[in-house]
Amino acid sequence: MPVRTRPKIFLIDDHPIVRSGLESEIKxxxxxxxCGSASSIKEGLKAMTFAGPDLLICDVSLQDENGIKELDSLKKKFPDLKIVxxxxxxxxxxLQDAISAGADGYLLKSDSMESIMASIRKILNRGKVFPGEITNFSYDSDWIKKVGEVIQKLTKREAEILHFLSKGRLNREIASELNVSIRTVEAHRASIFKxxxxxxxxxxxxxLVQLESSEKP
Known part of the structure; x- marks a missing residue:
C-alpha cells in the first residue's frame, strides 16, 4: 500500500522572521x-523546479518584485500550483488584483497562525480563501451587464465615491479627498449600495471584480 505523502509548501518572503515563523509552524x-524558502520570486522559481511544491505562500510586496504581477508567470511554469x-x-x-489574477487565497499577516493554517488546509482541499469570504463571486452574465449599465447611470459624485470605495478608502478619507462632509459621503454610499x-x-x-473580469478580452 503506497505511503500517503504530505502536501509540500514553499515560502517566498523577504522578511527572515516571517519565513522562520512559518517554516517552524509548517514543520x-x-x-x-x-520544501523550501526564498527571499524573492526569481530565487524561488529556481528552487521550486526541484522542490515540487503543492502550495506557494508568497508576500505581495517584495524588495524588487510584486507577487501579484508575477502570478501569471508562476502559473505558467507551475500550472497545478496553489498560490496564496x-x-x-x-x-x-x-485584493481585487489578486482575485482577478487567479490567486487561491489572500491572507493577512495580522491573522493568527491558527487561522492561517486553517486557510492552508482549505485551499489544499480545493477551496479558496479571501477576506470577507469572497469565494463565490460568479454572477449571471446578463445580471453583470445590468449592473454595468447601473454604474454608467450613477451621478458624477456617486461615480467618484464608487471609485474610492473600490480602492478600499474609508468614508473619512473620501470626505477629505472630495472636500465634503462625512455625512455627504455616507448618503451617496447608501445610494450606491441601494x-x-x-x-x-x-x-x-x-x-466590481466580476464586472472587471467580464470586460477583459
Whole structure:
C-alpha cells in the first residue's frame, strides 16, 4: 500500500522572521512538508523546479518584485500550483488584483497562525480563501451587464465615491479627498449600495471584480 505523502509548501518572503515563523509552524504541524524558502520570486522559481511544491505562500510586496504581477508567470511554469498571498496590505485594490489574477487565497499577516493554517488546509482541499469570504463571486452574465449599465447611470459624485470605495478608502478619507462632509459621503454610499443592491463593501467588491473580469478580452 503506497505511503500517503504530505502536501509540500514553499515560502517566498523577504522578511527572515516571517519565513522562520512559518517554516517552524509548517514543520511542527505534522500535516505538511516545508520544501523550501526564498527571499524573492526569481530565487524561488529556481528552487521550486526541484522542490515540487503543492502550495506557494508568497508576500505581495517584495524588495524588487510584486507577487501579484508575477502570478501569471508562476502559473505558467507551475500550472497545478496553489498560490496564496500572505501580506500586510488591506487595500481592496490589491485584493481585487489578486482575485482577478487567479490567486487561491489572500491572507493577512495580522491573522493568527491558527487561522492561517486553517486557510492552508482549505485551499489544499480545493477551496479558496479571501477576506470577507469572497469565494463565490460568479454572477449571471446578463445580471453583470445590468449592473454595468447601473454604474454608467450613477451621478458624477456617486461615480467618484464608487471609485474610492473600490480602492478600499474609508468614508473619512473620501470626505477629505472630495472636500465634503462625512455625512455627504455616507448618503451617496447608501445610494450606491441601494442602486447596486448590495449591503456592504465585501459584496460591492465581488461585483466590481466580476464586472472587471467580464470586460477583459
Amino acid at each position: 511542527s504541524s505534522g500535516e505538511f512538508e516545508h 498571498f500572505l501580506t500586510m496590505h488591506r487595500d481592496w485594490s490589491y 442602486k447596486l443592491e448590495v449591503e456592504n463593501v465585501v459584496e460591492l467588491t465581488r461585483i
